[in-house]
Amino acid sequence: MSQHDVDRIAELLHADSRLNAAEWDRYVYFIYIDEGVVTSSGFRFVGRRWYPGPTNCHGAIEDIMEAIRNEGVLPAQDLWNAAVVTVRKGTPTGVLYPFLGIDAEAWEMTPDNQADIADRAFRLFGEGGVDQPDDWEPVRVDQTGLKGRTAKLLVSEPTDDAGWPAELPPDTTEVIVFDNEPTPLLTVRVFVPGMDGFTFVRFDQLAVHAD
Known part of the structure; x- marks a missing residue:
């Protein structure tokens, strides 16, 4: 893996017309792989509020992430099962966070845990948690x-x-x-x-x- 691969994801997000039709200042893409089954999604953030983050480049990002995983230098048994890429709007670089084992399972999204994942993802920016709308x-x-x-x-x-x-x-x-x-x-x-x-x-x- 090279930083160029991760930065390519940031480049795709900044150029994505579907994402940029909505407001955002931070974006998190995450992928979870379990026995060959791949699931991935993303959140856009406005301040500390989170929203679903559909994009046109979703498939291209997933391909990059799978390539990063498969071409890694770690032994096969130590390949990560989940990874998160954080991107700040206006910044041409991304940051990759890989997760293994139990830590990886926390990134398998279901209808019941989206708010938890959004909060966990936002904390990777080092700015605390998200505001969960109480209305x-x-x-x-x-x-x-x-x-x-x-x-x-x-x-x-x-x-x-x-x-x-x-x-x-x-x-x-x-x-x-x-x-x-x-x-x-x-x-x-x-x-x-x-x-x-x-x-x-x-x-x-x-x-x-x-x-």
Whole structure:
């Protein structure tokens, strides 16, 4: 691995039109590899607030990270299982943090641990933790009174109960809930103005303003 490889990731992020359509001052990309299965994602930060960070260059960054791992000088059994790259906007360099074993498992993202990962990632900048917005609360499985409320997406790629991608416009961050409560399949129907119909999203991928 060379620093040039890591800096290439920073270069891709700074040039990414999808990322730069939104506000950001720091970005964290992380990848987790378990028995050949690769998962990766990213967060953008505005001050101490975190948001999903979808990009057009996601696949290219994943390729670079896998190449860095596979071409490393460590013995095969010591290859890292997770790695994080931090980038500050306006800075042409990135910083790579590799993780092994139990430390790596903490970077396997699920719908339940995104806030924890965002906080852990932000701390790599050496500036403490993130502000967790207290005006949004994750939707509960037994919650009612959701119909007509605006909900924030907690993931960059929302899915239905079967794991299929929700049919929402690109870069959607907020939706309107059509159902009053989660269905037995643990989903709710949501839409955004201008959509033709509804799409299903798992309840635990949504948050609503606190009552």
